[in-house]
Amino acid sequence: MIEVDGGYLESGGQILRTAMSLAAVTQKSCHIFNIRKGRPKPGLAHQHLLGIRALKELCQGELKGDELNSEEIWFTPGEIQSRDIQVKIETAGSITLVLQTLILPCLVAPEPIKISFRGGATDTFFSPSCDYFRYVFLRTLERVNSKKIAEIEIKKRGFYPEGGAELEVKFFPTTFRPVNLIERGPIKKVILISGASELLKQKRVAERQVTGVREILGKFKLPIEEKIEYYNTRSPGSQINIIGEFENSILGVDNLGKLGKSAQEIGKEAAIEFLKEAKSNACLDKHLADQILPFMALAPGKSQVTVSEVTNHCKTNIWVIEKFIGGKFEIKDNLVTWLPK
Numbered sequence: 001m002i003e004v005d006g007g008y009l010e011s012g013g014q015i016l017r018t019a020m021s022l023a024a025v026t027q028k029s030c031h032i033f034n035i036r037k038g039r040p041k042p043g044l045a046h047q048h049l050l051g052i053r054a055l056k057e058l059c060q061g062e063l064k065g066d067e068l069n070s071e072e073i074w075f076t077p078g079e080i081q082s083r084d085i086q087v088k089i090e091t092a093g094s095i096t097l098v099l100q101t102l103i104l105p106c107l108v109a110p111e112p113i114k115i116s117f118r119g120g121a122t123d124t125f126f127s128p129s130c131d132y133f134r135y136v137f138l139r140t141l142e143r144v145n146s147k148k149i150a151e152i153e154i155k156k157r158g159f160y161p162e163g164g165a166e167l168e169v170k171f172f173p174t175t176f177r178p179v180n181l182i183e184r185g186p187i188k189k190v191i192l193i194s195g196a197s198e199l200l201k202q203k204r205v206a207e208r209q210v211t212g213v214r215e216i217l218g219k220f221k222l223p224i225e226e227k228i229e230y231y232n233t234r235s236p237g238s239q240i241n242i243i244g245e246f247e248n249s250i251l252g253v254d255n256l257g258k259l260g261k262s263a264q265e266i267g268k269e270a271a272i273e274f275l276k277e278a279k280s281n282a283c284l285d286k287h288l289a290d291q292i293l294p295f296m297a298l299a300p301g302k303s304q305v306t307v308s309e310v311t312n313h314c315k316t317n318i319w320v321i322e323k324f325i326g327g328k329f330e331i332k333d334n335l336v337t338w339l340p341k
Contacts, residue, residue: 002030002323006071010316011038013048013097018294018317020052020075021104022324024059025298029076030324036071043069047093047120051101054085058105058113082111089120092163092235094127099169104294106171107149117167121158123195123239128287129254130154130167131193131241136252137291140284143250144181144295149174159197159237176299179292181283182306182335185247190222190274194267195229196238196257205263206230209240212267216275217242240267242274249283251308280308282334289336290314296338297325303338310334 004019013036023030036042044052049066052073056063059080065073087098095117106113122130128137134152142149151170158165192213196205206228217224238257243250255270257263277285284292289307293314296303307314310331318329326341 002028004030004032004320004323005034006032007034007037008316008319010312012036013045014290014313015316015320016048017051017097017101018320019324020055021101022294022321023075024055024061024077024080024105025108026324027077028324029074031072031074033072035073041069043071044073045093046091047089047097050087050089050093051098054087054098054115055101055105058083058085058102080105080109082109082113085113085115086118087115088118089163091119092121092124092158092160094124095120095122095158095165095167096128096130096133099133100291103171104298107174107176109171109173112170112172114168114170117165119158119163120165121160121163122154122165122167123157123237123256124160125256129239129241129256131239132252132254132287135191135193135241135243136250136285137288140250140288140292141295144179145174145177147174148172157195157231157233159233159235162234164234176295178299178301179296179303179305181249182304184249184251184281184283184306187222188245188247190217190224191227191243191245192224193227193229193241193243194238195231195240197233197236198230199233199236200238201230203263205238205257208263209238209267212264213240213242213271215264216268216271238263238266240270242270244274244278251277251285252288253277253285277308280334282306282308284308286311286314290317293317293329293336294321297321297327301340305336306334307336308334310336
């Protein structure tokens with residue numbers, strides 16, 4: 001039984017998601033305590049419960065302590081099976097955070113797995129946007145593994161506070177290959193994906209977000225492509241993603257509309273953050289850095305990536321991964337190396 005202190009360092013939900021998914025993949029039981037100890041409301045929130053219960057269903061495991069606000073769970077995984085999973089989220093919980101719990105087991109399943117979401121948010125605070133998940137995270141994994149690993153169909157977007165999204169993901173099993181992303185090469189293009197609720201179309205929110213981005217990035221004469229979208233949603237909201245495609249890697253940032261802040265300002269914030277990531281010369285942005293770590297550790301042999309910043313999220317994920325997989329991460333400046341035993 002692997003003991004995992006959920007109050008370690010960053011002390012958020014990422015410890016739970018990483019530990020549970022690695023337990024399923026490695027077939028090792030775990031006991032997680034002090035869950036989300038560092039949060040204003042510790043313990044399991046609704047979206048965490050849905051993620052770990054879906055994982056239990058996926059691998060026919062045993063799960064104890066899975067109750068709302070619980071700060072302690074015990075998980076014994078069974079064999080991962082190929083089955084379609086239905087996830088119903090009655091809040092505006094993040095769909096992408098639930099997917100972070102499920103993606104690793106799905107990719108080592110014997111056959112493709114389809115996960116259908118009803119409810120929840122595709123784009124919400126403190127989690128990757130759905131476009132970041134599919135155009136930065138998934139595409140990076142597909143580049144590394146040289147094959148398609150997922151298909152995502154967004155049937156309906158969901159924003160805070162009502163949620164109400166509808167989405168389907170199909171994962172295709174793969175064999176993990178070593179991750180070697182050190183030199184990103186020259187930039188090929190920058191893609192702007194700006195979207196908002198139909199409720200905000202008259203105010204041209206999606207277009208104004210792009211205007212804000214161009215006010216910042218226009219000085220650098222970058223090859224920019226735009227995609228502007230409006231969605232039928234329960235709650236008004238907007239999102240913008242900036243995706244930089246380089247010869248060897250993909251950088252991404254996202255931002256969400258906020259009350260009391262103009263759409264142009266939302267775009268400017270995203271552009272400033274993108275420039276900060278780009279100036280690091282790293283292959284991975286600070287958010288992708290911690291998300292890619294489990295795939296490095298599960299691949300055979302040595303893996304190396306350059307990251308724009310080694311965050312506490314990154315350090316926390318390293319601590320969890322090393323509990324389940326034999327090997328060690330080494331950090332030197334912005335270079336992260338996985339060395340298997």
